[in-house]
């Protein structure tokens with residue numbers, strides 16, 4: 001609309017109209033300038049982090065240690081949750097259940113006090129809190145009661161008294177959950193009077209219960225600034241004792257709930273339901289409906305060490321984000337046994353678009369592509385890795401019998417495909433150089449046979465859900481050339497990593513030259529003449545392969561140390577530098593563990609980096625079983641400890657999404673790093689363990705300093721053997737001791753002597769007893 005010109009008769013009204021429009025425009029502008037809360041919670045505030053029994057994923061539920069640790073590691077405002085139970089003498093204690101055998105040692109302290117009581121009409125057997133006075137309870141120790149959690153912590157593990165938690169720790173928020181008021185009333189114990197008198201001494205911020213009648217009893221007994229009442233929904237088919245209706249049917253009348261409660265507490269599945277195979281179904285409208293009814297929504301059931309929907313790829317941060325940052329709604333609070341992960345999800349990872357600035361620089365290197373989501377080394381696994389934000393995708397090159405290089409995580413096709421269930425199973429052969437049992441190897445099949453095989457996803461943890469069953473056999477194995485072309489088309493990749501193993505065996509015994517095949521394919525696909533900016537890294541555990549590529553002067557060479565190393569000597573590093581630009585080491589070479597506890601940190605990374613070698617660490621996985629307890633069953637915390645704690649140059653991961661998202665983590669850019677994004681203190685958890693349950697100490701050899709024992713490596717031995725192309729030589733002066741033998745496999749390649757033979761350099765070395773510098777674990 002043009003406001004200056006126009007027909008004079010219309011001028012007056014136009015001026016008026018223009019004015020109105022301007023005012024409206026102005027108002028809209030002001031409105032859009034007002035900082036709008038990014039949170040779709042009822043209040044617009046960030047969702048609450050509620051620590052269930054404290055940090056009960058680590059320390060025993062409801063112990064003072066669990067509560068203290070929750071406060072120390074969580075976002076400001078963390079709410080401590082206590083399941084209130086009453087003792088025989090009417091005192092309140094925090095304990096997750098009415099009965100105590102799950103979660104404490106009551107059975108062994110009071111073997112004869114087991115009883116049967118009706119609980120909601122059902123006769124229930126156990127050690128009930130109501131049969132113990134506060135004094136009796138003092139003799140009982142808490143324990144985890146869940147097999148995935150360590151039972152080694154026994155610091156402050158006595159049962160906590162409700163008031164003491166509040167007076168001692170002064171939490172920002174204190175939440176009391178009363179699961180069984182009716183039961184206590186039947187036993188002539190008055191929960192209401194306990195709560196009312198307690199609220200005069202300490203501040204109670206929330207009271208929750210699945211029993212409606214309880215809210216009737218306590219309503220009006222607290223002042224205006226009294227606790228918020230939260231009605232808990234149990235499973236949908238369960239009966240609510242006051243109304244005799246199922247929780248599912250009560251859910252249909254939220255206005256009714258709003259009459260006595262300001263919020264509801266629901267299981268995760270009320271909002272994001274699962275199908276029978278543990279995949280997410282579309283979200284329900286419960287969060288929005290509850291908000292419309294003026295109710296806050298709290299969700300329970302978050303823990304890093306329980307099964308979550310497959311859609312999250314075992315990443316607990318992804319799960320929280322789907323409840324608090326999904327574009328449609330945010331729940332108002334999450335009840336978690338691992339409040340550190342909830343805190344990081346809220347504060348560091350919410351509302352960061354996929355284009356947010358990277359706060360930290362390191363390479364996310366895939367391992368066989370996104371091999372937890374799709375079978376490794378398939379087109380789908382690589383496409384997903386690129387989409388997930390990997391900087392480098394990797395191809396483990398194998399050779400078909402007709403000399404075609406292709407990608408497969410193993411030279412043995414049985415673990416990675418369903419070949420053993422096909423007629424090709426009769427190609428199984430025993431190759432002592434590779435395995436003592438008969439297997440079906442890549443070099444026994446032609447490419448046209450291999451390309452039609454059905455690939456299979458590998459699930460490394462047997463006690464744990466399998467990886468993405470829906471995609472268990474999806475995708476196709478691809479040629480190295482297809483892999484390289486795929487990478488070339490991506491704008492986000494900085495490099496490809498091509499891994500070469502078994503080169504000598506293939507050359508000698510199968511007449512297949514994998515090195516030549518790789519070089520030729522790189523040339524064919526334009527990686528050698530500058531057609532693409534994507535760089536090439538060549539990785540091998542065998543230095544002789546790298547020496548070959550190093551000569552080309554065109555590729556980054558990456559030396560992979562498969563064994564766990566505790567230390568590395570300067571001479572070793574000098575040798576590595578001759579043929580490698582970067583080194584891959586195992587996680588345990590950085591943070592050695594015993595019994596799933598980190599015992600210390602080595603200086604291997606620091607030493608390699610000082611010599612300007614980049615260090616990449618493998619293998620990062622999301623399954624909590626892959627991590628020591630120190631990282632709280634949270635892959636992001638583990639990555640953070642390696643990146644900001646150690647400063648490695650890259651993570652090699654089967655879950656590139658988690659590592660790539662970590663880079664955009666808002667908390668890294670803050671002046672003061674919050675506790676949930678601080679690298680873990682090495683060996684910190686060990687301090688919480690009693691001396692009797694300490695993991696076995698590392699062997700004393702590891703405390704010995706290099707200067708004490710180190711003897712220089714043997715001088716290079718140049719051997720010539722014109723007849724054979726390969727020769728393993730180890731002319732050690734003395735019989736190596738057991739421990740040096742352990743380490744020999746690695747020392748062989750590090751404390752090596754250069755040997756030029758048939759145009760190849762071989763690195764072979766010896767180690768004298770006592771001269772232990774590099775040790776392996778096994």
Ligand SMILES: *[C@@H]1O[C@H](CO)[C@@H](O)[C@H](O)[C@H]1NC(C)=O
Nearest residue numbers: 061096097102103144145146
């Ligand atoms: C013990 O309690 C935990 C959590 O409180 C629960 O997950 C587990 O199933 C219980 N175990 C038994 C045997 O009831």
Ligand SMILES: *[C@@H]1O[C@H](CO)[C@@H](O)[C@H](O)[C@H]1NC(C)=O
Nearest residue numbers: 185190191192193194196221
């Ligand atoms: C429980 O205590 C409350 C508050 O003191 C009181 O109003 C109520 O009558 C008591 N209930 C019984 C059954 O004694």
Ligand SMILES: *[C@@H]1O[C@H](CO)[C@@H](O)[C@H](O)[C@H]1NC(C)=O
Nearest residue numbers: 239240241242243244245246
């Ligand atoms: C609760 O409902 C069930 C089934 O509708 C009925 O059999 C039962 O008598 C009811 N109980 C009470 C206390 O109303």
Ligand SMILES: *[C@@H]1O[C@H](CO)[C@@H](O)[C@H](O)[C@H]1NC(C)=O
Nearest residue numbers: 249252253254255256257259
């Ligand atoms: C919800 O509950 C209230 C209070 O009991 C009742 O008046 C209303 O009719 C109920 N609404 C529905 C849809 O059942």
Ligand SMILES: *[C@@H]1O[C@H](CO)[C@@H](O)[C@H](O)[C@H]1NC(C)=O
Nearest residue numbers: 279280281282283310311470
């Ligand atoms: C979860 O994964 C399944 C299987 O891939 C898919 O069908 C479903 O749409 C996903 N659910 C959500 C909410 O993304």
Ligand SMILES: *[C@@H]1O[C@H](CO)[C@@H](O)[C@H](O)[C@H]1NC(C)=O
Nearest residue numbers: 351352353354355356357491
């Ligand atoms: C991220 O950036 C790309 C390219 O600039 C753009 O196409 C995409 O829409 C952006 N995504 C978001 C979530 O902003």
Ligand SMILES: *[C@@H]1O[C@H](CO)[C@@H](O)[C@H](O)[C@H]1NC(C)=O
Nearest residue numbers: 523524525526527529530531
């Ligand atoms: C590089 O090599 C590729 C593949 O052989 C070829 O298609 C391309 O034209 C070459 N480019 C240049 C600049 O030589």
Ligand SMILES: *[C@@H]1O[C@H](CO)[C@@H](O)[C@H](O)[C@H]1NC(C)=O
Nearest residue numbers: 504542544726727728760762
């Ligand atoms: C490494 O390759 C050389 C030949 O280049 C071979 O002699 C040696 O056995 C290989 N080492 C290992 C550990 O495979």
Ligand SMILES: *[C@@H]1O[C@H](CO)[C@@H](O)[C@H](O)[C@H]1NC(C)=O
Nearest residue numbers: 609613614615646647648649
């Ligand atoms: C590897 O990391 C170290 C320490 O963070 C850094 O000094 C070095 O520049 C990095 N190397 C490369 C090639 O980025």
